[in-house]
Amino acid sequence: MLTAAICGEVFASPQVDSILAGIRAVDWSQGMSMIVTNYTGDRLNFGLAAEQAKSEGYKVETVIVGDDCALPPSHGVAGRRGLAGTILVHKVAGAAAAAGLSLDEVAAEAKRASEMVGTMGVALSVCTMLHGEPGAVVADLQPVEVVVSHVLKQILSPETNYVPITRGNRVVLMVNGLGATPVMELMIAAGKAVPQLQLEHGLAVDRVYTGSFMTSLDMAGFSISIMKADEAILHRLDAATKAPFWPAGVDGNRPPAKIPIPLPLNHLTKSDESMGRPLQLSEQGQILELAIEAAANAIIDLRDILNEWDSKVGDGDCGSTMDRGATAILEDMKKYKCAFDLKHSLEPGADVLEASIAAVSKYGGASAGYRTLLDALIPASSVLQERLTAGDDPITAFILSSEAALAGAESTRHMQAQAGRSTYVSTEILASVPDPGAMAAASWYRAAALAIKNKVEPS
Numbered sequence: 001m002l003t004a005a006i007c008g009e010v011f012a013s014p015q016v017d018s019i020l021a022g023i024r025a026v027d028w029s030q031g032m033s034m035i036v037t038n039y040t041g042d043r044l045n046f047g048l049a050a051e052q053a054k055s056e057g058y059k060v061e062t063v064i065v066g067d068d069c070a071l072p073p074s075h076g077v078a079g080r081r082g083l084a085g086t087i088l089v090h091k092v093a094g095a096a097a098a099a100g101l102s103l104d105e106v107a108a109e110a111k112r113a114s115e116m117v118g119t120m121g122v123a124l125s126v127c128t129m130l131h132g133e134p135g136a137v138v139a140d141l142q143p144v145e146v147v148v149s150h151v152l153k154q155i156l157s158p159e160t161n162y163v164p165i166t167r168g169n170r171v172v173l174m175v176n177g178l179g180a181t182p183v184m185e186l187m188i189a190a191g192k193a194v195p196q197l198q199l200e201h202g203l204a205v206d207r208v209y210t211g212s213f214m215t216s217l218d219m220a221g222f223s224i225s226i227m228k229a230d231e232a233i234l235h236r237l238d239a240a241t242k243a244p245f246w247p248a249g250v251d252g253n254r255p256p257a258k259i260p261i262p263l264p265l266n267h268l269t270k271s272d273e274s275m276g277r278p279l280q281l282s283e284q285g286q287i288l289e290l291a292i293e294a295a296a297n298a299i300i301d302l303r304d305i306l307n308e309w310d311s312k313v314g315d316g317d318c319g320s321t322m323d324r325g326a327t328a329i330l331e332d333m334k335k336y337k338c339a340f341d342l343k344h345s346l347e348p349g350a351d352v353l354e355a356s357i358a359a360v361s362k363y364g365g366a367s368a369g370y371r372t373l374l375d376a377l378i379p380a381s382s383v384l385q386e387r388l389t390a391g392d393d394p395i396t397a398f399i400l401s402s403e404a405a406l407a408g409a410e411s412t413r414h415m416q417a418q419a420g421r422s423t424y425v426s427t428e429i430l431a432s433v434p435d436p437g438a439m440a441a442a443s444w445y446r447a448a449a450l451a452i453k454n455k456v457e458p459s
Contacts, residue, residue: 001090001091001094001095001241001243001246002090002094002243003026003027003032004022004023004025004026005022006018006019006022010217011315011317012041012317012321013039013041013042013044013045014042014045014046015045016045016048016049016052019045019046019049020049020052020053023049023053023058023060024053028058028059030059030102030103031058031059031060031061031102031103032058032059032060032061032103033060033061033062033063033093033097033103033106033107033110034046034050034060034061034062034063035063035065035086035089035090035093035110036062036063036064036065036082037064037065037066037081037082037083037086038064038065038066038068038079038080038081038082039081039082040364040365040366042082043064043363043364043365044360044363044364046062046363047062047359047362047363047364048359048363050062051359059103061103061104061106061107062107063089063093063107063110063111063114064082064114065082065085065086065089065114066079066080066081066082066114067080067081067082067083067084067085067086067114067117067118067119067225068080068081068082068083068118068119068120069118069119069120069154069155069157069160069162069163070120070121070135070136070137070154071136072160073160073162079365080162083119083120083121083214083223083225084119084121084174084176084213084214084223084225085114085117085118085119085174085225085227086114086214087174087176087213087214087225088113088117088172088174088225088227088237089110089113089114089117091236091237091239091241091246092109092110092113092233092236092237093106093107093109093110093113094241094243095235095236095237095239095241096109096110096236098239099239109232109236113227113233113236115164116163116164116227116228116229116233117163117225117226117227117228118155118156118162118163118165118225118226119155119176119223119224119225119226120151120154120155120223120224121151121176121178121221121222121223121224122147122151122221122222122223123135123178123219123220123221124141124220124221125180125219125220125221126219144188144189144192145192145196148189148192148193148196148224149192149196149200151224152193152196152197152200152201152224152226155224155226156201156226163226163227163228164228165203165226165228167201167202167203168202168203168204169203169204169228169229170203170204170206170228170229170230171197171203171204171205171206171226171227171228171229172205172206172207172208172209172226172227172229172233172234172237173190173193173194173197173205173207173208173209173224173225173226174208174209174210174213174224174225174226174227175187175189175190175193175208175209175210175222175223175224176211176212176213176214176222176223176224176225177211177212177213177215177222178212178215178216178219178220178221178222178223179212179215179216179217179218179219179220180218180219180220181212181220181221181222183210183211185222186210186211186222187210189222189224190208190210193224194208197226206229206234207229207234207237207238209247210247211245211247212245213245281338285338286338286455287452287455287456288338289333289338290451290452290455291448291449291451291452292329292330292333292338292448293330293333293451294447294448294450294451295326295444295445295447295448295451296326296327296329296330296444297326297330297447298443298444298446298447299322299323299325299326299440299443299444300323300326300327302319302322302439302440302443303319303320303322303323304319305319306318306319306322306436306439306440307319307320309433309434309435309436309439310436312432312433313433313435313436314436318436318437318440319436319440322440326444346384346388346394346397346398347388347394350381350384350385350388353377353380353381353384354381354385356377357374357377357378357381360373360374361374369415370415371412371415371416371435371438372412372435372437372438373435373437373438373440373441374438375408375409375411375412375415375435375438376405376406376408376409376438376439376441376442376445377405377408377441377445378408379401379404379405379407379408380401380402380404380405380408380442380445381401382404383397383400383401383403383404384397384398384400384401387400387401395449395452395453395456395457398448398449398452398453399449399450399453401445401449402442402445402446402448402449402450403446405441405442405445405446406442406443406446408438408442409434409435409438409439409441409442409443410434412434412435412438412439413433413434415435
């Protein structure tokens with residue numbers, strides 16, 4: 001089914017280094033296809049890892065799966081979330097790869113499968129999705145046949161047209177436990193779903209899969225996935241697999257618990273001397289170190305307020321995540337020589353900032369006005385390029401661009417989210433706080449600019 005799976009912390013996307021470790025661990029001679037659930041953090045981190053892997057010589061294709069049918073279609077660039085239907089895509093892609101298809105063919109089959117499946121879940125306990133976001137609707141307790149009927153109608157709704165399924169089609173049904181639902185209760189839900197699909201929706205149910213395939217901690221509930229089926233899809237789903245929890249083809253064999261991960265050649269050949277830190281930094285190196293320290297400390301100081309804002313518009317961990325990154329930067333900085341020249345580094349730095357914004361926009365799908373960190377960085381980049389082109393000295397240009405970053409971050413209070421987890425939050429809640437990511441970006445940017453100014457031009 002899968003050669004490797006990359007896990008993050010609870011409700012968090014995997015780190016780029018973890019994804020790269022997974023890529024390097026597998027036999028990649030024919031290339032590799034990454035199947036990514038459609039969450040902004042997953043898309044960004046897997047996208048960055050894919051770009052780094054390509055630079056090391058790996059051939060990588062990425063397939064994004066968004067099978068969520070619980071939310072209305074209009075959710076900006078964030079789109080539909082990746083849910084349990086992703087498991088069916090895993091099975092199709094894994095069987096295609098095992099059959100010897102090329103990388104492009106495997107990715108094409110995975111993409112086609114992802115477009116054929118829709119999922120919706122319900123829970124009796126607190127309802128949280130894969131990244132901790134709350135459920136879309138709270139409803140009164142109903143008999144299971146009523147709940148199943150609502151879920152099926154939502155998935156198959158011709159108004160949303162999330163999945164291309166019409167009367168007379170063949171389908172596959174997956175009833176997935178969300179963590180604390182007994183198999184008996186999952187079987188009851190499946191037993192209600194099959195006749196409704198057949199009699200009310202006019203569908204032929206070719207396969208039924210029941211079990212805990214994609215869970216959310218110990219949530220009491222289930223999700224239903226429906227995939228449009230044809231002979232090609234069924235052939236992939238029926239292919240033998242050693243995956244121990246797939247309902248068919250289990251032969252008891254397990255992969256080794258640990259796989260040695262070789263370092264890429266470019267990591268092995270870097271000399272310690274080129275990376276080493278001198279006993280005494282140059283004056284310019286000290287300026288860079290001071291700016292990095294100021295930026296990191298600004299983030300650390302904002303941890304609690306970022307978490308507070310994010311608890312209203314996200315999953316409440318923005319400050320903690322940024323704090324871990326800032327702390328790691330402060331620790332890692334001790335290993336590097338901080339090569340820097342203020343006069344000659346800021347203009348290339350402006351180009352780097354512009355390229356970074358383009359990469360984040362490419363993989364995250366956001367741009368100006370979408371209520372993300374780009375609403376701080378895009379105006380900062382624009383002003384920085386503008387002032388440097390106009391002939392301003394680097395420090396003045398940096399300070400003015402940092403002011404633009406802060407203004408851009410503050411402006412997110414008045415924006416409707418178009419990307420990220422905030423797209424699932426009501427307008428009333430969004431209006432009470434700025435975007436945490438934008439405020440974090442503006443704060444470290446401003447702190448770095450002021451640190452350089454105060455060092456070079458002390459009052």
